[in-house]
Amino acid sequence: MTPAADTRIPVNLITGFLGSGKTTLLNYWVQQPELADCAVLINEFGSVGLDHQLVKKIDEQVMVLDSGCICCSVQGSLASALQELFMKALRREIKPFRRLLIETTGLADPAPVLFTLRQDDFIAQRYRFDGTLTVVDAEHIGGQLARQYEAVKQVALADQLLISKQDRVDADTLAALQARLAQLNPAAPQHLVDHGQLAPAVLDQMGPYDQERSKNVRQLLAWLRSEAQQLGLAIPLRPVASGNAPIGAQSTPVSAHSDITSFSLRLGQPIAAARLLAAVEAIQAHFGDSLLRLKGIVQLAGESQPLVIHGVHGQLYPLTTLGDWPEGKAETRLVFIVRAAVREPLEALFRDVLAAPEPSLEERLYAMFNPAEQGTDQ
Numbered sequence: 471m472t473p474a475a476d477t478r479i480p481v482n483l484i485t486g487f488l489g490s491g492k493t494t495l496l497n498y499w500v501q502q503p504e505l506a507d508c509a510v511l512i513n514e515f516g517s518v519g520l521d522h523q524l525v526k527k528i529d530e531q532v533m534v535l536d537s538g539c540i541c542c543s544v545q546g547s548l549a550s551a552l553q554e555l556f557m558k559a560l561r562r563e564i565k566p567f568r569r570l571l572i573e574t575t576g577l578a579d580p581a582p583v584l585f586t587l588r589q590d591d592f593i594a595q596r597y598r599f600d601g602t603l604t605v606v607d608a609e610h611i612g613g614q615l616a617r618q619y620e621a622v623k624q625v626a627l628a629d630q631l632l633i634s635k636q637d638r639v640d641a642d643t644l645a646a647l648q649a650r651l652a653q654l655n656p657a658a659p660q661h662l663v664d665h666g667q668l669a670p671a672v673l674d675q676m677g678p679y680d681q682e683r684s685k686n687v688r689q690l691l692a693w694l695r696s697e698a699q700q701l702g703l704a705i706p707l708r709p710v711a712s713g714n715a716p717i718g719a720q721s722t723p724v725s726a727h728s729d730i731t732s733f734s735l736r737l738g739q740p741i742a743a744a745r746l747l748a749a750v751e752a753i754q755a756h757f758g759d760s761l762l763r764l765k766g767i768v769q770l771a772g773e774s775q776p777l778v779i780h781g782v783h784g785q786l787y788p789l790t791t792l793g794d795w796p797e798g799k800a801e802t803r804l805v806f807i808v809r810a811a812v813r814e815p816l817e818a819l820f821r822d823v824l825a826a827p828e829p830s831l832e833e834r835l836y837a838m839f840n841p842a843e844q845g846t847d848q
């Protein structure tokens with residue numbers, strides 16, 4: 471079939487490690503007129519989905535798949551979600567869409583998702599895979615490539631590499647990163663993305679998806695495995711996919727990312743800004759690299775608007791405002807993605823610092839003039 475005669479809906483995967491900037495890019499894209507007729511499917515790691523609340527244009531075109539990570543436990547749910555979207559558009563329950571963007575979890579392996587798109591007959595007849603865009607965090611990717619096999623695979627399987635957070639690194643670091651990415655994936659063009667801003671025209675440079683290249687995926691994966699073994703990276707075991715669980719159904723969380731876990735906190739009372747920052751600083755200081763990601767919606771004392779908090783490893787980003795409270799409910803909802811080994815002590819420390827009484831003025835002055843004594847009590 472020639473590309474022009476192919477009327478199937480193009481599907482793009484937007485992948486990239488935890489906190490790399492996928493939702494920020496999607497937020498920009500869903501507001502661009504060129505992408506007015508696209509649908510978005512967001513998959514999240516963890517029990518509490520937040521990303522779909524953070525994509526500004528929340529309407530029926532944005533669908534969340536939160537029953538697990540699509541690369542491991544919920545390939546059946548992915549197939550159901552794709553079917554449901556298609557049937558809803560057919561019944562005019564949602565606007566017909568001409569492109570589908572799937573945001574994977576930050577830990578996803580793109581390969582099984584590609585497999586689902588090709589193997590399910592219903593889907594293969596209605597959707598065509600149109601390539602993977604991998605968002606790469608200029609500041610953190612070096613450490614992620616060294617420690618996480620998922621990050622290496624996301625880069626290696628990309629059709630286009632989108633480098634975010636260039637503002638956080640110097641020119642030499644950026645040049646070294648670009649050379650490293652070219653070494654890992656010489657075929658993928660690289661684009662710089664500034665706070666999510668990238669012209670959606672990159673999507674036109676994708677297709678037609680190179681069938682020859684996709685045949686080489688197996689070869690590429692075999693090469694990656696041997697590279698990873700040499701580098702001493704843990705290769706996640708791939709579990710058997712569970713059946714056709716409906717979207718949002720509670721399925722037993724089977725995950726290939728077994729050394730990583732998530733937990734969430736909901737707090738009904740407003741939090742003092744100083745307490746929240748102290749709690750975040752404490753877990754960042756004590757658990758460093760084991761804290762992969764923190765994100766959430768926060769109800770700060772004295773603030774009527776919801777605020778969005780983002781942390782990636784030891785980095786905390788400036789708080790931003792969100793228009794409305796999700797589901798009209800004012801409460802703090804925080805999601806942590808951490809190495810399983812530290813989950814309990816990290817959660818306990820966070821709760822303890824959050825619940826601690828406000829320091830007195832004397833204590834604050836003392837801490838200010840004796841900074842060396844800070845953080846040495848653990």
Ligand SMILES: Nc1nc2c(ncn2[C@@H]2O[C@H](COP(=O)(O)OP(=O)(O)OP(=O)(O)O)[C@@H](O)[C@H]2O)c(=O)[nH]1
Nearest residue numbers: 488489490491492493494576634635664665780787
């Ligand atoms: N300085 C800077 N910050 C950025 C840039 N792009 C994204 N961010 C920030 O990085 C943080 C994480 O961005 P997200 O878009 O939520 O990342 P994500 O990949 O969707 O995260 P997960 O879904 O948890 O994997 C947010 O605070 C963003 O504002 C950028 O180009 N520069």
